[in-house]
Each structure stands twice: as C-alpha cells, then as structure tokens.
Amino acid sequence: MLRYALKRLLSLLLSLAVASLVIFFVIEVAPGDPASFMLGINAQPETVAALRSELGLDVAKWQRYLDWTGGMLTGDFGTSYTYRTPVAEMIRDRLWVSLPLALYALTLSTAIAFPAGIYAASRRGKPGDIAVMGATQIGVAVPNFWFAMMLVLIFAVNLRWFSAGGFAGWDTGVWTGIRSLTLPAISLALPQAAILARVMRSSLLDILGEDFMRTARAKGLSRRQALWRHGMRNALIPVLTIIGLQFSFLLAGSIIIEQVFYLPGLGRLVFQSISSRDLIVVESVVMLLVFSVILVNFLVDLAYALVDPRLRART
Amino acid sequence: MSLLTISDLSLSIHKIRILSDVSLTVEPGEIVAVTGESGSGKSMTALAVMQLLPDRARTTGSIRLNRTELTALPEPNLCAIRGSDIGMVFQEPMTALNPVKTIGDQVIETILVHKAMPPAEARARARDVLDRVGLPADRFPLSRYPHELSGGQRQRVVIAMAIALRPKLLIADEPTTALDVTTQAQILDLLKGLVADYGMGLLMITHDLAVVAEMADRIVVMRNGVVVETGQTRSLLTHMQHPYTRMLFEASGHRVKLPPAPEPQALLQVRNVSRDYRLPRTRLLADPGRFRALDDVSFTLNRGERLGLVGESGCGKSTLTRAILGLDPVQEGQILLDETPVFSGHRANSAVRRKMQVVFQDPFGSFNPRHRVERLITEPFFLLQSPPTGAERQAAIAESLVAVGLKPEDGGKYIHEFSGGQRQRIAIARALIIRPELIVFDEAVSALDVSVRAQILDLLADLCVAYNLSYLFISHDLSVVRTVTDRVLVMKSGRIVEQGDTETVFTAPRHPYTQSLIAAAPRLPDLESLKRSPHHA
Known part of the structure; x- marks a missing residue:
C-alpha cells in the first residue's frame, strides 16, 4: 500500500513538472505583449522597453520559466502586470470563494446522486426508475446557467430567500457566506448530480448481475443486505472516478455561474487576466487548476486502493 | 419423508415453458445428480429449490424441504x-x-447473517470449516483475498461458505466444470467426504456423465425441462429405458474411426522453442521478472497426421498455439511449416500463414454477427494473392459448406440463425475453404453438448478421409483427444513431458504427470462389465 502511494506520488510530481512546462511555453507563444498592451497603442518604444525590463520580460525564456516555477515552490507567484499586486494574494482571495463553492456543489451533487442512483437501480424498469432516469436526462441536457437564472427568478426575485448575486465575504459570518453561495452551488450541482446518478445506477446494475451477488443471496442475505454489504463497495469504483473529474471541473469550470451570480471566483479572474494579457496571473491560475486536478486524481487513486485489494497487491 | 421433495414443478418465464412437471427427491446422506444437455432446465431446478429464480419466473407445483413448503414461504x-x-x-x-x-x-x-453464534465463535467456526475443505491456517489465513487464490482454492472457499452452518441440503451447480481434471477430482472427493461426514443430502447438477456415474447414488436425466428418466445409478446405467438416456451415454463415450496415418513426412517442425513473458516490475527500475511460458519445446507433426496436445490450464497450450500460428514471436528456437519459418523478421510470414487455419472454442464469440456466413467463411481468402471470384468463389463456398454438413443456401444467412454445433461446423468450413495444410483445433469441441460433440467428431473423421487433413488438436478433455488423434503430446509448465502414440500414452503412461492426469479424469463405467457382475457395487 505504501509503495503504491509512493508510486502514485512520483507520477503526480512528474505530471506537475510536465504540465508547468507546457503551460508556460504555450502561453508565452500566444500573441500579445503585456507591456505594450498595458501602455496602449500610442506608447513610446522606450517606455515599453522600460516596462518590459521592470516586469522581467526582457530576460531569456528559460530563465523566466525557472524563476516562475522556483517562485511557485516558495509561494511567490510573482506580481500581476495589470494590478501590480502579488498574484498569490489575488489567487488566495478568489480561492476563498471558488473552493468552498466547488466543495459545496460537490457535496450537494453527491447527496442528490447517491440516493437517486441507488433508488433507480433497485427499481430497474419500474416507474420509479423511469422517473429518475427522465429527470437525469433533463439534468444532463439543460445548461447550468439556465438553472441559475430560474433559481434567481424563483428564490431571489419572487421569494426573496436568497440574494440574487454578489458575495460579501466570509468576514460577515459563515452563515451569510453559505447563503450567498447556495444558489450558485445548486445550479452547479444539478447537472453534475444527473451525470453521477446515471453512473451510480449503471454501476450498481452491473454489480447486481455479478456472480458473487448471487452467492451472497445463497448465503441467506436479503436483497438489501446483499446490495449494501457486497454491491456498494464494488459499485463505488467507477463512481469515484467521476467524482474526481467533477471536482476539478467545478473548481475551474464555473466561469459562467460566477458571471451570473457576480461572484469573485477563480473563473472570473482567469477571464479578466486573459482579456488584459496578464500572463503571469493566467499561468499561475492554470497551474493551480492543473495541480488540483492532478491532486484529486492522486486522491482518487489512493481511494481506489482502499476500496480494491487487488490494486494494493499489484504493486 | 424425504429431505427434499420436488413434485410436479413447472416453471415459465415470459410464458415460455422452462420446466414441466419435474419431480425428484433427495434423502439425507444421498447424492442425487441431475444431468442433461444445455437447455434441459437442470440449473433452473436448482435455483427453484433456492427460490432464487429470475423476477419474472412463475412456478406451480411444490418444493418441500422436510415439511416446509418453500414455494409458499415469504x-x-x-x-x-x-x-x-x-x-x-x-x-x-x-x-x-x-x-x-x-x-x-x-x-x-x-x-x-443467521445469528447462529457470537462473532468470536463464528471466527473459530470459519477457521474450522476452511481447514475442513483443505485450506489450512498457515497457508490460507482468514485475511486472504480471493484474487490470491487459484480456481480450485476459491471453489473450496465457496464450499466452506455453503457448509459453514452444516446445512441439511447442499446444492452444487456444475461445481467442477470450470476446473482442471486433477482439481476436479479433489473437489469431488471433498464433496463426497462432506456428504458422508455430515449426512447432508447433495443435489448435484452436472452435464458430465462420467462425473455423474462416479459420484451419484441416484441419477435424474432431464431434457427440455422434463425428467425423462430417473433411477439408482447402477440400475439406471445397466437398464437405460429412455432412448435419450442411451443416446447421452453413447455420445459421451463416442469413438470415431480415423483413417490410417500416411508415412511420416514432416509438415510442422517445432524446434527448441522458448517463449518468455515479461512480468510487471516489482520495484521501479528493477529488472522485471520473466515467466517462461514455453520451455524448450520440440516436436514434429507429419503430413496427414492427427496430433493431440493435452495439459491443464496455464501449461502453455495457448502460447504454443499462438506461436505456431505466427501471432506471437518466440524468443528462442524455430517453427517451420514445410521447411519455411512461420515468423520471419518481425512479422508472420504470410506465405506460410495461408497454409494454416484455426478453429476456436467459442462458437458464439468467434464470428462477426453482422456478416453473412458466405462472407465469414471466405475470410481466409484475404490471405491469398489471387482469391477466387464470381462463380469460382460461389463454388468454393458451396463446397466447404456441404463438406461440413450444411447446405449451400446457408451462405446467405447470419450467424445467429445457427445453433452452437452448426456454428462450429461453419468455423470448420471457414478453416477448410483455402484447403490449408494444417488446421489447429483449439478446444474446438469443449463448449459443445455431448450429442453435438459426437456429431462434430464424426465430421472430423469424415473430413480426414475426404481431405487427408493434418491437424493439431488441443484439448483438456482426454477422452476426446484419445479418439481423434494418432499421436499425443502431454504438456506441463511449458514443457512437453511425454509424447507418443495416443493409445500407448493412454494405456501405459510413463511420466508421473501423465499418470496422474489420466487417473484423475473421470471415466464412464464400462456398461457391459457392469451388467455381467450385478453384485459388484
């Protein structure tokens, strides 16, 4: 088990190194010079050159790559070209919105999907199954910003239970923070829950057809006991994969929802930095997202090994 | 009052009759074998006793365990x-x-789950039961996972689970069909011992009549959901009443007559062949281990000769087949067909490949379901430089279909319209169509029912006369190999441990492994001698 974990960790570090190279050089070759962008089209060439050297854009690319990655390792993400503030601080502020939002949405999605998937699987082909599957079909098909607008109309505009957007920060109290993230989290969670419920259902149905489920019944377990004691752990393996993918998506992919609810999240930060050629912010945020994806995959790999003894043995 | 009494049990699924008026009994300490070919309803009968039938199954009739009516129980x-x-x-x-x-x-x-005893005692009992089924504590602690065990060992665990609470009735559905012969013999011994020790009734479902004859006190023969004959093993074997029972036994011991093999003239030469598989690295950068699947294998198959290859699972049969067919390179040695290597450089030699064909085990998985039979059986034409076209092609299709006992019109049908036996005929037609010099039969009759198997063996014998076939017949079934081959190779752990004239090897095996293999294989009793000595039990 320890060796397995170490191997996964090594693969994590390698992936990070490769990802940082790719991110840096892809963004560097993208057209548009930050210095001339910041100073506008009428700027004097000397001013641009001065700004370039101030921003550290005039040294060799390799040198800048090493500075960038070395800085990240010590927590120094550099200074934003546009705002002239440390990137680390900007990201930290935004993470305080995006990370709770992603976790909130993931919790909701799992809380909806597990019961729905299990219910549908246990009533295969019956009206309950058909109803759940129909609902998930809609959930997959309808984009999340539509849910967002409907939720705003119902709960913010008409019922006035929640505010329609904005985020006051955690200083005003945890409860206020959670309240302002609730509607965005629900709209993010619904499509994810629909996907997850379908995976849960089909995974369980596969397991229900396995020989060892029949063996369990032959031992005298009831259907329910067989499902919980023998089915669930085996069925979780594919579900874990999807949960891992969804977390990464929720962390980065909520740009539209952040726009709808006017939340100062990571998605908006990336969007704004790309528009203003604030390359160093883009690089750092993308790197952070890559890191989170790889980290989540690492955790999912470890979870696999906990669930499945065959994986522990193979290494 | 019997332990188990099934009377007039009928069962249908979606209005399709699966069982009709099945009646049988099992007494305590008695082994009752239910036998029959696929579709006879023997497994459904077992599941009906467990009341673990598919949701849509509708039953009538009665199943009683002692005095309890199981069909009425919530x-x-x-x-x-x-x-x-x-x-x-x-x-x-x-x-x-x-x-x-x-x-x-x-x-x-x-x-x-039955709250039979507190957890600590249950643990001790589980240990006892595992010991009893032959999994001692030092090698098989309770903390082992199934993937660390072989098939036979896993079957012992399944048996331990089934007998942990000393049930009155044990049902075994084809318990040894997936196992090698030596493992099969051990598991059958174990089951017999358990019945004797605990006085359990054993209801055993199996298609293998040799196993039935060795194990059962009483036999129930089923066909298409109906019990056609039932009786004490000995009297049923000596006085078979129903023609189906007689046909089953005849087909199980079916022998064919091969034409004499011609003068030896080498066709396939396998010379000192070894094949290694790389194992996964145990440590990063450590040298990966190697598993030697074939170890210095040498033999010759002569033109017109029928050569058998027997051995248990994992012995290297499949690796050897792949190497001969040129599907895999070998690390050492040479394989020559007609003095030409099957593998030249890094790819199979297509000039040699077109002289060989193969027939696989699974008649259901080895055809593309979206192609018509005529396209399926002409697939080997791709190997030819100038395949026949037009009328010539149609003639070739018709000829090979007729040769395997089908009609030329069958070429226009799809594969799902054929039964398992017919599909295997089509597989043989596909192999024959380019008149190969060598055919490899890889467990080609293992998935078939005995009556169908007998027909395919007859077909093989006829084809040997008509086409002067040379083939390599790979099988785990010793009785089949015995009748359709002239010479036989016995393989164990990647080595050929014995080879020789088939009858000689079977009657006087020299290598201890061959001896144990032949001793473990269940044999059909000699019915004539049974009749002559009625008092011998």
Whole structure:
C-alpha cells in the first residue's frame, strides 16, 4: 500500500513538472505583449522597453520559466502586470470563494446522486426508475446557467430567500457566506448530480448481475443486505472516478455561474487576466487548476486502493 | 419423508415453458445428480429449490424441504433457510466470491447473517470449516483475498461458505466444470467426504456423465425441462429405458474411426522453442521478472497426421498455439511449416500463414454477427494473392459448406440463425475453404453438448478421409483427444513431458504427470462389465 502511494506520488510530481512546462511555453507563444498592451497603442518604444525590463520580460525564456516555477515552490507567484499586486494574494482571495463553492456543489451533487442512483437501480424498469432516469436526462441536457437564472427568478426575485448575486465575504459570518453561495452551488450541482446518478445506477446494475451477488443471496442475505454489504463497495469504483473529474471541473469550470451570480471566483479572474494579457496571473491560475486536478486524481487513486485489494497487491 | 421433495414443478418465464412437471427427491446422506444437455432446465431446478429464480419466473407445483413448503414461504423466511438449511455451490469459482472482501469475512458472514453464534465463535467456526475443505491456517489465513487464490482454492472457499452452518441440503451447480481434471477430482472427493461426514443430502447438477456415474447414488436425466428418466445409478446405467438416456451415454463415450496415418513426412517442425513473458516490475527500475511460458519445446507433426496436445490450464497450450500460428514471436528456437519459418523478421510470414487455419472454442464469440456466413467463411481468402471470384468463389463456398454438413443456401444467412454445433461446423468450413495444410483445433469441441460433440467428431473423421487433413488438436478433455488423434503430446509448465502414440500414452503412461492426469479424469463405467457382475457395487 505504501509503495503504491509512493508510486502514485512520483507520477503526480512528474505530471506537475510536465504540465508547468507546457503551460508556460504555450502561453508565452500566444500573441500579445503585456507591456505594450498595458501602455496602449500610442506608447513610446522606450517606455515599453522600460516596462518590459521592470516586469522581467526582457530576460531569456528559460530563465523566466525557472524563476516562475522556483517562485511557485516558495509561494511567490510573482506580481500581476495589470494590478501590480502579488498574484498569490489575488489567487488566495478568489480561492476563498471558488473552493468552498466547488466543495459545496460537490457535496450537494453527491447527496442528490447517491440516493437517486441507488433508488433507480433497485427499481430497474419500474416507474420509479423511469422517473429518475427522465429527470437525469433533463439534468444532463439543460445548461447550468439556465438553472441559475430560474433559481434567481424563483428564490431571489419572487421569494426573496436568497440574494440574487454578489458575495460579501466570509468576514460577515459563515452563515451569510453559505447563503450567498447556495444558489450558485445548486445550479452547479444539478447537472453534475444527473451525470453521477446515471453512473451510480449503471454501476450498481452491473454489480447486481455479478456472480458473487448471487452467492451472497445463497448465503441467506436479503436483497438489501446483499446490495449494501457486497454491491456498494464494488459499485463505488467507477463512481469515484467521476467524482474526481467533477471536482476539478467545478473548481475551474464555473466561469459562467460566477458571471451570473457576480461572484469573485477563480473563473472570473482567469477571464479578466486573459482579456488584459496578464500572463503571469493566467499561468499561475492554470497551474493551480492543473495541480488540483492532478491532486484529486492522486486522491482518487489512493481511494481506489482502499476500496480494491487487488490494486494494493499489484504493486 | 424425504429431505427434499420436488413434485410436479413447472416453471415459465415470459410464458415460455422452462420446466414441466419435474419431480425428484433427495434423502439425507444421498447424492442425487441431475444431468442433461444445455437447455434441459437442470440449473433452473436448482435455483427453484433456492427460490432464487429470475423476477419474472412463475412456478406451480411444490418444493418441500422436510415439511416446509418453500414455494409458499415469504422472503424473510427464505433468507433464514438459505445458507442455513440449504447451501449452494456455483459453477464459476473465479467470480463467485466478492473480490473486495477477505475469504474469512465471507465465510464468517454466512454464520453471522443467521445469528447462529457470537462473532468470536463464528471466527473459530470459519477457521474450522476452511481447514475442513483443505485450506489450512498457515497457508490460507482468514485475511486472504480471493484474487490470491487459484480456481480450485476459491471453489473450496465457496464450499466452506455453503457448509459453514452444516446445512441439511447442499446444492452444487456444475461445481467442477470450470476446473482442471486433477482439481476436479479433489473437489469431488471433498464433496463426497462432506456428504458422508455430515449426512447432508447433495443435489448435484452436472452435464458430465462420467462425473455423474462416479459420484451419484441416484441419477435424474432431464431434457427440455422434463425428467425423462430417473433411477439408482447402477440400475439406471445397466437398464437405460429412455432412448435419450442411451443416446447421452453413447455420445459421451463416442469413438470415431480415423483413417490410417500416411508415412511420416514432416509438415510442422517445432524446434527448441522458448517463449518468455515479461512480468510487471516489482520495484521501479528493477529488472522485471520473466515467466517462461514455453520451455524448450520440440516436436514434429507429419503430413496427414492427427496430433493431440493435452495439459491443464496455464501449461502453455495457448502460447504454443499462438506461436505456431505466427501471432506471437518466440524468443528462442524455430517453427517451420514445410521447411519455411512461420515468423520471419518481425512479422508472420504470410506465405506460410495461408497454409494454416484455426478453429476456436467459442462458437458464439468467434464470428462477426453482422456478416453473412458466405462472407465469414471466405475470410481466409484475404490471405491469398489471387482469391477466387464470381462463380469460382460461389463454388468454393458451396463446397466447404456441404463438406461440413450444411447446405449451400446457408451462405446467405447470419450467424445467429445457427445453433452452437452448426456454428462450429461453419468455423470448420471457414478453416477448410483455402484447403490449408494444417488446421489447429483449439478446444474446438469443449463448449459443445455431448450429442453435438459426437456429431462434430464424426465430421472430423469424415473430413480426414475426404481431405487427408493434418491437424493439431488441443484439448483438456482426454477422452476426446484419445479418439481423434494418432499421436499425443502431454504438456506441463511449458514443457512437453511425454509424447507418443495416443493409445500407448493412454494405456501405459510413463511420466508421473501423465499418470496422474489420466487417473484423475473421470471415466464412464464400462456398461457391459457392469451388467455381467450385478453384485459388484
């Protein structure tokens, strides 16, 4: 088990190194010079050159790559070209919105999907199954910003239970923070829950057809006991994969929802930095997202090994 | 009052009749074997006793365990009986255990789910039972996982789970069909011993008449959901009443007559062939281990000769087949067909490949379901430089279909319109169509029912006369190899341990492994001698 974990960790570090190279050089070759962008089209060439050297854009690319990655390792993400503030601080502020939002949405999605998937699987082909599957079909098909607008109309505009957007920060109290993230989290969670419920259902149905489920019944377990004691752990393996993918998506992919609810999240930060050629912010945020994806995959790999003894043995 | 009494049991699924008026009994300490070909309803009968039928099954009639009517019992009461009064062992030991739970937990669960004793005692009982089924504590602690065990060992765990609470009735559905002969013999011994020790009744479902004749006190023969004949083993074997029973026994011991083999003239030469597989690295950067699947294998197959290859699973039969067909390179040695290597450089030599064809085991998986039969059987034409076209092609299709006992019109049909036996005929037609010099039969009759198997063996014998076939017949079934080959190779752990004239090897095996293999294989009793000595039990 320890060796397995170490191997996964090594693969994590390698992936990070490769990802940082790719991110840096892809963004560097993208057209548009930050210095001339910041100073506008009428700027004097000397001013641009001065700004370039101030921003550290005039040294060799390799040198800048090493500075960038070395800085990240010590927590120094550099200074934003546009705002002239440390990137680390900007990201930290935004993470305080995006990370709770992603976790909130993931919790909701799992809380909806597990019961729905299990219910549908246990009533295969019956009206309950058909109803759940129909609902998930809609959930997959309808984009999340539509849910967002409907939720705003119902709960913010008409019922006035929640505010329609904005985020006051955690200083005003945890409860206020959670309240302002609730509607965005629900709209993010619904499509994810629909996907997850379908995976849960089909995974369980596969397991229900396995020989060892029949063996369990032959031992005298009831259907329910067989499902919980023998089915669930085996069925979780594919579900874990999807949960891992969804977390990464929720962390980065909520740009539209952040726009709808006017939340100062990571998605908006990336969007704004790309528009203003604030390359160093883009690089750092993308790197952070890559890191989170790889980290989540690492955790999912470890979870696999906990669930499945065959994986522990193979290494 | 019998232990198990099934009377007039009928069962249908979606209005299709699966069982009709099945009646049988099992006494305590008695082994009753239910036998028949696929579709006879023998497994459904077993599942009906467990009341673990598919949701849509509708039954009439009665199944009584002692005085309890099982068909009328509500589900919670049935759960209390399953595993406690009736235990069940299944066919596929590789998948019958939950892969994510230890064997100890799975045996203990049988005990705990019935609240038969407190957990500590249940643990001790599980240990005892595993010891009893031949899994001693030092090598098989309770903390083992199923994937660490072989098929035979897993079947022992399944048996331990089934007998942990000393059920009155044990049901075994094809318990040894997926196992090698030597393992099969051990598991059958174990089951017999358990019946004798615990006085259990054993209802055993099996298609293998040799196993039936060796194990059962009483035999129930089924066909298409109907019991056609039942009786004490000995009297049923000596006075078979029903023509179907007689046909089954005849087909099981079916022998064919091959034409004499011509003068030896080498066709396939396998010279000192070794094949290694790389094992996964145990440590990063460590040298990966190697598994030697073939170890210095040498033999010659002569033109017009029928050569058999026997051995248990994992002995290297499939690796050898792949190497001969040029599907895999070998690390050492040479394989020559007609003095030309089958593998030249890094790819198979297509000039040699077109002289060989293969027939596989699975008549259901080895055809593309979206192609018509004529396209399926002409696939080997792709190997030819100038394949026949037009009328010539149609003639070739018709000829090979007729040769295997089908009609030329069958070429226009799809594969799903044919039965398993007919599909295997089509596979043979596909192999014959380019008149190969060598055909490899890889477990080609192993998946077939005995009556169909007998017909395919007859077909092979006829084709040997008509086409002067040379073939390599690979099988784990010794009785089949004995009748369709002239010479036989016995393989163990990648080596050929014995080779020689088939009859000589079978009657006077020299290598201890061959001896144990032949001793372990269940044999059909000699019916004539049974009749002559009526008092010998």
